[in-house]
Amino acid sequence: MTVHLADPALPGAGAVWRPDQSRHLLMNTVASQITLYTDASSRIDGPVEPGPALHEWARGVAAAGEGSGEEAWVLAEARRLGPDAYPTRAFYGRYLHDCFRRVVAGAPAHVTVRVHRSRAVALTDAHGTAGGPQTLQLADGTRLDGLDAVVLALGHVPARPTAAEARTAGLARLHGLAHFAPANPADADLSGVAPGSTVLLRGLGLNFFDYMALFTTGRGGMFRRTGDGRLVYRSSGREPRLCAFSRRGVPYHARGENQKGPSGRYLPRLLTPARIAALRARGPVSFTADLWPLIAAEVEGVYYGTLLTALGRDAERAEFTARYLAAGASGEREELLDTYGVPAGRRWDWERIAAPYKGRDFTGRDAFRRWLLDRLRADVRAGARGQCGRAAEGRPRRAARPAQRGPVRGRPRRARRRLPPRRAGALVHAAQTPSCPSARRPAGSRRWPP
Numbered sequence: 001m002t003v004h005l006a007d008p009a010l011p012g013a014g015a016v017w018r019p020d021q022s023r024h025l026l027m028n029t030v031a032s033q034i035t036l037y038t039d040a041s042s043r044i045d046g047p048v049e050p051g052p053a054l055h056e057w058a059r060g061v062a063a064a065g066e067g068s069g070e071e072a073w074v075l076a077e078a079r080r081l082g083p084d085a086y087p088t089r090a091f092y093g094r095y096l097h098d099c100f101r102r103v104v105a106g107a108p109a110h111v112t113v114r115v116h117r118s119r120a121v122a123l124t125d126a127h128g129t130a131g132g133p134q135t136l137q138l139a140d141g142t143r144l145d146g147l148d149a150v151v152l153a154l155g156h157v158p159a160r161p162t163a164a165e166a167r168t169a170g171l172a173r174l175h176g177l178a179h180f181a182p183a184n185p186a187d188a189d190l191s192g193v194a195p196g197s198t199v200l201l202r203g204l205g206l207n208f209f210d211y212m213a214l215f216t217t218g219r220g221g222m223f224r225r226t227g228d229g230r231l232v233y234r235s236s237g238r239e240p241r242l243c244a245f246s247r248r249g250v251p252y253h254a255r256g257e258n259q260k261g262p263s264g265r266y267l268p269r270l271l272t273p274a275r276i277a278a279l280r281a282r283g284p285v286s287f288t289a290d291l292w293p294l295i296a297a298e299v300e301g302v303y304y305g306t307l308l309t310a311l312g313r314d315a316e317r318a319e320f321t322a323r324y325l326a327a328g329a330s331g332e333r334e335e336l337l338d339t340y341g342v343p344a345g346r347r348w349d350w351e352r353i354a355a356p357y358k359g360r361d362f363t364g365r366d367a368f369r370r371w372l373l374d375r376l377r378a379d380v381r382a383g384a385r386g387q388c389g390r391a392a393e394g395r396p397r398r399a400a401r402p403a404q405r406g407p408v409r410g411r412p413r414r415a416r417r418r419l420p421p422r423r424a425g426a427l428v429h430a431a432q433t434p435s436c437p438s439a440r441r442p443a444g445s446r447r448w449p450p
């Protein structure tokens, strides 16, 4: 059996994790929680194939030193990478490539793997009939004939601009501005963005942090720790001026320091696999009507449970949480909160999560800026104290966050702040890569809150 692998990028790593990208771009998962291998806990049809998790692999590389055959930067990162640190994407790419090599090396004798570092450009039925062998054409001219099976595992592919994006690009051209359409920041050529020019960054999600890193530390800026432990940014003078905005106007919360080890995670009590299977069996599933109430109750349950512990009432936690999750509607839950004496000021408020500036009046930009910076500092301090256990008990909101991944999105807010002057250098879409399926709202779906 011959397996042909066609990908212009390094095999294993692929385009997203290619090791030759900027090392200012990080993964969003800590090193100890990443593995490509399986163990006894894996429920899979195929055989269990143990192997090193990313952090173990890094330790192995560090121990082997030069003998590992890895480049100096890989060795350096392997040596400093802690289990709860966020690796660079480039480093993860080296791990993935190593996994690929192990898989190929361990393949049975009847399997030959051939790598083609080229893009697939056409796929046809070899004899013009479906179900028979197929032919794949690669950009480098290679033709792979007589293929019995073809697996397309293309990942995020570039998307055509939407009408709104095309209009924005057109306007930018008209005004002589650079415009970067939504894309993986690692692929964007930012070399034309001059130091001191103004860059408008649209979106404050993951890609925003990529662009911020590329424009700051990626341009020679450095963080130095002061005597009182604070980090202070020292500019290289090559940075552009960043103006960032989003619908909510505030970045997402900082992640709490990992206190869950390599495998600890919140296990849903309402949105369980069984419940999901039952919903699927019933028919079309509505996020708003079917899923959201379960997710919301789950998050609130963790919050109130942690709050009780923080208030020294840990003994009541298990019973409260069970009753809270079992309660059918918000009215019943409010009654339960009254019964347990949860003060009004400490009740979970989704509106406040979506719009943390709710109910505040800002006298001007400076007032908003001060509020935002205070909030970010407090958020970072809380994140540094962790996400669970005693450290998080004083901050039940953070403890609830792992139960909250994903579905909570802010209310749409229009950025009301003025755009920078016309000499602005570039408009960069830092919003999630559009080709990522999760970035496209399914037709008919609604924003939260409904």
Ligand SMILES: Cc1cc2nc3c(=O)[nH]c(=O)nc-3n(C[C@H](O)[C@H](O)[C@H](O)COP(=O)(O)OP(=O)(O)OC[C@H]3O[C@@H](n4cnc5c(N)ncnc54)[C@H](O)[C@@H]3O)c2cc1C
Residues within 6 Å of the ligand: 006, 007, 008, 009, 013, 014, 015, 016, 017, 026, 027, 028, 029, 118, 119, 120, 121, 153, 154, 155, 156, 157, 184, 185, 433
């Ligand atoms: C900017 C960015 C950051 C991300 N960060 C994280 C993160 O921190 N943590 C996380 O868990 N996930 C992250 N992801 C999600 C990530 O895409 C997935 O974790 C994972 O890479 C998906 O694996 P995949 O094999 O499906 O696709 P990919 O890893 O995208 O691999 C698809 C491969 O197909 C190749 N390809 C596409 N078209 C062709 C063609 N015509 N011919 C030949 N080859 C082709 C591409 O070159 C690519 O190498 C991120 C994604 C992006 C875009």
